Amino acid sequence: MVWFPLTKHPLGEHEIIKLIRRYFEVMPEAVVPFGDDVSAVPVAAGEVAVLKADMLVAKTDVPSGMSLWQAARKAVVMNVSDFAAKGVAPQAVLVSLGLPCGLSRNDLVEIAKGLNSGAREYGAYVVGGDTGEASDLVISVQLFGTSRKEGLMLRSGAEPGDVLAVTGGFGKSASGLKALLSEGLFSVPPDLREGLLNAVYLPNARLQEGLALRDCDAVSASMDSSDGLAWSLHELAALSGVGFIVDTLPVAEEAARFAEANGLDVSELVLYGGEEYELVVTVKPELWGEAVAAVEKVGGNLLRIGKATKQKHIVLEVDGVKRAIEARGYEHFKSQC
Amino acid sequence: MVWFPLTKHPLGEHEIIKLIRRYFEVMPEAVVPFGDDVSAVPVAAGEVAVLKADMLVAKTDVPSGMSLWQAARKAVVMNVSDFAAKGVAPQAVLVSLGLPCGLSRNDLVEIAKGLNSGAREYGAYVVGGDTGEASDLVISVQLFGTSRKEGLMLRSGAEPGDVLAVTGGFGKSASGLKALLSEGLFSVPPDLREGLLNAVYLPNARLQEGLALRDCDAVSASMDSSDGLAWSLHELAALSGVGFIVDTLPVAEEAARFAEANGLDVSELVLYGGEEYELVVTVKPELWGEAVAAVEKVGGNLLRIGKATKQKHIVLEVDGVKRAIEARGYEHFKSQC
Numbered sequence: 001m002v003w004f005p006l007t008k009h010p011l012g013e014h015e016i017i018k019l020i021r022r023y024f025e026v027m028p029e030a031v032v033p034f035g036d037d038v039s040a041v042p043v044a045a046g047e048v049a050v051l052k053a054d055m056l057v058a059k060t061d062v063p064s065g066m067s068l069w070q071a072a073r074k075a076v077v078m079n080v081s082d083f084a085a086k087g088v089a090p091q092a093v094l095v096s097l098g099l100p101c102g103l104s105r106n107d108l109v110e111i112a113k114g115l116n117s118g119a120r121e122y123g124a125y126v127v128g129g130d131t132g133e134a135s136d137l138v139i140s141v142q143l144f145g146t147s148r149k150e151g152l153m154l155r156s157g158a159e160p161g162d163v164l165a166v167t168g169g170f171g172k173s174a175s176g177l178k179a180l181l182s183e184g185l186f187s188v189p190p191d192l193r194e195g196l197l198n199a200v201y202l203p204n205a206r207l208q209e210g211l212a213l214r215d216c217d218a219v220s221a222s223m224d225s226s227d228g229l230a231w232s233l234h235e236l237a238a239l240s241g242v243g244f245i246v247d248t249l250p251v252a253e254e255a256a257r258f259a260e261a262n263g264l265d266v267s268e269l270v271l272y273g274g275e276e277y278e279l280v281v282t283v284k285p286e287l288w289g290e291a292v293a294a295v296e297k298v299g300g301n302l303l304r305i306g307k308a309t310k311q312k313h314i315v316l317e318v319d320g321v322k323r324a325i326e327a328r329g330y331e332h333f334k335s336q337c
Numbered sequence: 338m339v340w341f342p343l344t345k346h347p348l349g350e351h352e353i354i355k356l357i358r359r360y361f362e363v364m365p366e367a368v369v370p371f372g373d374d375v376s377a378v379p380v381a382a383g384e385v386a387v388l389k390a391d392m393l394v395a396k397t398d399v400p401s402g403m404s405l406w407q408a409a410r411k412a413v414v415m416n417v418s419d420f421a422a423k424g425v426a427p428q429a430v431l432v433s434l435g436l437p438c439g440l441s442r443n444d445l446v447e448i449a450k451g452l453n454s455g456a457r458e459y460g461a462y463v464v465g466g467d468t469g470e471a472s473d474l475v476i477s478v479q480l481f482g483t484s485r486k487e488g489l490m491l492r493s494g495a496e497p498g499d500v501l502a503v504t505g506g507f508g509k510s511a512s513g514l515k516a517l518l519s520e521g522l523f524s525v526p527p528d529l530r531e532g533l534l535n536a537v538y539l540p541n542a543r544l545q546e547g548l549a550l551r552d553c554d555a556v557s558a559s560m561d562s563s564d565g566l567a568w569s570l571h572e573l574a575a576l577s578g579v580g581f582i583v584d585t586l587p588v589a590e591e592a593a594r595f596a597e598a599n600g601l602d603v604s605e606l607v608l609y610g611g612e613e614y615e616l617v618v619t620v621k622p623e624l625w626g627e628a629v630a631a632v633e634k635v636g637g638n639l640l641r642i643g644k645a646t647k648q649k650h651i652v653l654e655v656d657g658v659k660r661a662i663e664a665r666g667y668e669h670f671k672s673q674c
Contacts, residue, residue: 013468016436016445017467017468020445020446021449022449023446023450023452023453024449024452024463025457025462026462027428027462027464034464039429039465041428041429041464041481043381043384043386043483044380044384047381049380049386049429049483051465051479052465053431053465053467053479054467055433055434055435055467055475055477057469057470057471060469091378092364092378092388094376094388094389096477097392098392098471098473098477099353105356108357109356109360111357112358112360112361115360116360119361120362125361125363125367126361126362127367127371128375128390129354129390130354130391131350131357132350132392132393134394134396134397134473134475135471135473136472136473138392138435138471138477140392140433140477142388142390142431142479144386146386
C-alpha cells in the first residue's frame with residue numbers, strides 16, 4: 001500500500017529485470033528487443049503476435065479505498081496502456097489470479113466483473129486463465145494482439161529534431177495518491193477531490209490515441225508513462241540514442257491547483273509521479289500536423305512539450321532556465337524490503 | 338506447502354473458475370471453449386494463436402526441498418504440458434514474478450536460470466515479463482504458440498469405441514509427495530528414492546508425444562493429467578459426452594513398489610495423485626497402430642488403458658470387478674482456507 005521512489009531500494013524493479021534478463025537466451029526471431037513495452041513474435045509474413053504480461057499485487061499496487069472491481073479493471077488497463085503505446089489493439093486477455101483465503105464469493109464476482117470491464121472497454125475479451133491460492137491478491141494479466149511488424153511503435157527510433165509530445169496533462173495521479181496516502185496532511189480543494197481520486201482508481205489507457213498515431217505513421221518512438229514522465233523520457237532517450245529538451249511542462253490543471261493549495265513544486269508531481277497512463281511519443285516534424293489531427297479525430301489531445309536533441313541530456317528549459325530531469329520515478333515495493 | 342484433496346474445500350479451484358467465468362463475455366471468434374487446457378484466437382486463415390497462463394505459488398505448489406531453479410523450471414513445464422496435450426509447440430514464454438523481500442541476488446539468478454531451462458528444453462524462449470513485490474514467491478507463466486486450427490487436440494471429441502490411452506505410468510509423483518511430506522511415516526526403498534523425488538522436483542511435459550500424436554491425426558480428445566488421472570477422465574468424459582471403462586491401470590513400477598512397501602492401495606496413487614504430466618488421450622481405433630508407432634518414434638510410449646463408452650460412467654474394471662472412478666484429484670490451497 002506504500003509507494004516509494006525507486007531510487008531508495010538497493011535492488012529495485014528495473015535492476016531486478018536487468019539482472020534476470022541476462023540469463024534468458026534471446027529468441028533469434030524476436031521482433032522487439034527486451035526492455036520495450038511488449039514482446040512480439042512473427043506469425044506470418046510481415047505479421048507479428050504481440051504479447052504483454054504485467055502483474056498487479058494488491059499490497060503494493062492497490063492504494064487504500066480502491067475497490068476489487070477497480071483493482072481488477074486496473075490490472076487490465078495497465079497492460080492495455082503498453083499495447084496503446086505500441087499502436088496495437090488487444091484482442092485476448094488471460095488472467096492468473098492468486099487469491100487470499102479471506103475472499104468471499106461476492107469478492108470473486110467483483111474481480112471477474114472488473115476484469116471483464118477492463119477488457120471490453122478496449123475491445124478485448126478475457127479468454128482464459130487460472131486461479132490459485134496466495135497470501136496477497138495477485139492479478140497477473142497477459143494480453144495478446146497482432147500487428148503488422150512495421151506498425152509497431154517502439155521505444156527506439158527517435159531522431160534529433162523530432163517533436164516530443166504527450167497525450168494529456170500529468171500530475172493528477174501523483175496528486176491523488178498524495179491525497180489518499182497522507183489523508184489530513186494535504187489540503188484537497190473539494191471540487192478537485194473526485195477527479196484526483198478517479199485518476200488513481202479509474203485510470204484509462206490511451207488506446208484510441210495509440211492506434212490513431214500508428215495509422216498516420218508519424219511516430220518515431222513511443223512508450224507509456226506508467227513509471228512517470230521523467231522515467232519515460234530517460235527510457236526513450238537511452239533506447240533511441242538522443243536527448244530531450246522539454247520546454248513546456250504538461251501540467252494537468254488539477255495538479256496545478258493541488259500543488260498551489262499545498263505549496264508543492266508542481267514539476268515534481270508532473271515529472272516524477274507514476275501510475276499515469278499517458279503516451280509519451282516523438283513525432284517526425286513534417287508529420288506533426290497530421291499526428292495532431294489524427295489524435296484529435298478520435299477525441300484525444302497531442303501536446304507538444306519539447307524536442308529530441310543530438311546532445312544526450314534530458315533537460316527542462318523554461319524561461320531560459322535549464323534544469324536536469326532526473327532518471328527517477330515511482331516503483332512499488334514493501335516497506336520492510 | 339500442504340496439498341489437500343480438492344473435495345474438502347468449500348470453494349475449490351474448479352468451482353472458483355466456474356464462478357468467475359460466468360462474468361466474462363465470450364469472444365465470438367474464440368476457437369477453443371472455456372475450460373479446455375488452452376485458449377486460441379484466429380490469426381490468419383486456418384491458423385490460430387494458442388495461449389496459456391498458469392501460475393505457480395511457492396506456498397502451495399512448491400513442496401519442501403524443491404530448489405528455486407526447480408520451482409521456476411516447473412512453472413514453465415506445467416504450462417508446456419497443456420500445450421503438449423493440445424499438440425502445440427510453445428514458441429514464447431512470458432513471466433510475471435511476484436518476489437518476496439527476502440530473495441537474494443543469487444536466488445533471482447536461480448529463478449532466471451530455471452525459467453530459461455524450462456523454456457529451452459521445449460524449444461521456446463522467454464521473451465518478456467514483469468516483476469513486482471509479493472508476500473509469496475509467485476511465478477506466473479504465459480505461453481504462446483501457433484497451430485493449424487484443425488490440428489488442436491481438444492478435450493471434447495472422444496467417441497464410444499475410441500481407445501483410451503496414456504503416455505506413461507502413474508503414481509510416481511503421488512508416491513514422491515507422500516515420501517516428502519510425511520518424512521518418516523512412509524518407508525522408501527533406497528533405490529526408489531531418487532526416482533520418486535525427481536518425479537516431483539523435475540517433472541517433464543510430454544511435448545514430443547503430443548506433437549507426434551497431432552501429426553498422425555489419430556486423437557479424438559486429449560488433456561494432460563496435472564490434476565490426476567481420475568480428474569482427467571471425468572473432464573474428457575464430460576466434455577466429449579462419453580464414459581470410460583478402464584481395464585488396465587497404468588501403474589508406474591516405482592509406485593507399485595512404494596505402495597507395496599507401505600501397504601497402500603496403489604490404485605489410489607495412480608488415479609487420484611496430482612502433478613503428473615502425462616497425456617490422457619482417446620484414439621480412433623483404426624489409427625491405434627499409427628498412433629503407437631508415432632509416439633514410439635519420438636522415444637515415448639502410448640499405453641492402452643481402456644476405451645470410451647456410450648454409457649456415461651467412469652469405471653475401473655479389472656478381473657471382472659467393477660469400481661467407480663471418482664471425480665476427485667489434487668488441488669492446492671492453504672490449510673487455513
